[in-house]
Amino acid sequence: MGQYFIFICILNDTFIQFIDIFCCEGGSKFLEMTYKNNKYMLRMEKLLSVDGLWYKQRVILEGEYAEKEINHDYNLFTITKCKSPVTAQNINPITVSDEYYAKEDEFRYIINHDKGEYVDKQKCTKIHPLAILLEDGYNDGGEWKRQRISVQNYIPENFVEYIVDESEYT
Numbered sequence: 210m211g212q213y214f215i216f217i218c219i220l221n222d223t224f225i226q227f228i229d230i231f232c233c234e235g236g237s238k239f240l241e242m243t244y245k246n247n248k249y250m251l252r253m254e255k256l257l258s259v260d261g262l263w264y265k266q267r268v269i270l271e272g273e274y275a276e277k278e279i280n281h282d283y284n285l286f287t288i289t290k291c292k293s294p295v296t297a298q299n300i301n302p303i304t305v306s307d308e309y310y311a312k313e314d315e316f317r318y319i320i321n322h323d324k325g326e327y328v329d330k331q332k333c334t335k336i337h338p339l340a341i342l343l344e345d346g347y348n349d350g351g352e353w354k355r356q357r358i359s360v361q362n363y364i365p366e367n368f369v370e371y372i373v374d375e376s377e378y379t
Contacts, residue, residue, distance in 0.1 A: 211238045212272045212346060216253055217285050219267040219355060226262070226300045227289045228252060239272070239347045240378070243340030245330075246313045250337040252301075254311035257319075257339075257360045262300065265322050269354045270339075272346020286346075316360035323356040326371040327364050338373040348377065 214237065218226045228249070242249045256263040275284040281293065289297040319328045319339055328338045339360075342353035352371070 212274045213237045213286070214239055214242060214270055214272050214344070214346070215286060215289060216249075216343070217269050217271050217289065218256075218263045219269065219285075223294065224296045224298070225285060225288065226298045228256075228299070228301050239340070239344065240336075243270075243337050243378075244335060245333065245337050247337075248310060250339065251310040251313070253339060254316050254360045255309060256300075257358055258311065258316060259359070259361065263358075265357045265359050267355050268343055268358050269345055270343040270351065272344065275346035284346075311360070317362050318360065318364055320359045320361060320365060320368065321353050321356050321371070322359065324353070324371075325365075325368050326353075327368045328371050328373055333373055333375050336375045336378045338375070341373050341375060341378060 215227050220226065255261055257268070258264060269285065271285040273284075273286045275286060277284050278288070281288070281295070283291065283293060288295050289299070317330055319330060319342065321327070328342065330338055342351045343358070344351045345354050
């Protein structure tokens, strides 16, 4: 069976935004949705780009089996589906057109603004490194989950490279 996942942007303690995976035609289980250049991952890149709604925001790829949030009865995945003190907003447009997606290989680097690190996407061959870095509930949890993230084509000054090991996902 397996668990379902959604990308969530944590704007503050009482408001989150998420993407309904079924609008993106990318699958909803981890290995279905996270291969390089599928529509769901290209939607995320667009959101994390300099003109995107989630640029430099705290993001996570939350699985339905992830741990409960501190001071809440649910995890973030469940909060997107039920009434809770946290307001959850689905930001996917009703009609999805190409303007909502990055082009394949439009952005080369994933940047972590909290840790001062970057990942070169070209060094991963099958799984999109963004998914590995941000997941919560599939393996032990991504090293960058809940961090301020962006995608771009240059490496900020004094940032160091973080190497993603995709071998346990392929």
